Amino acid sequence: MTDKNDNQCGHSLCSCTVAEDASYCSPNCQAASDSGTTSIACECGHTGCAAEIAQTV
Numbered sequence: 001m002t003d004k005n006d007n008q009c010g011h012s013l014c015s016c017t018v019a020e021d022a023s024y025c026s027p028n029c030q031a032a033s034d035s036g037t038t039s040i041a042c043e044c045g046h047t048g049c050a051a052e053i054a055q056t057v
């Protein structure tokens with residue numbers, strides 16, 4: 001069983017799954033992590049991500 005799809009986005013607040021050769025699900029996550037910005041929520045905008053929950057303002 002080599003079908004291990006357990007890669008998660010490098011953004012600590014992001015709950016998205018990324019490809020095996022990718023570290024982040026989106027440039028937003030990479031930029032946020034690279035700049036050390038601790039956002040309230042992920043800004044990748046992916047459906048089902050934690051950012052969707054934060055949309056309720």
Ligand SMILES: [Zn+2]
Nearest residue numbers: 014042044049
């Ligand atoms: Zn995300």
Ligand SMILES: [Zn+2]
Nearest residue numbers: 009014025029
């Ligand atoms: Zn992400």
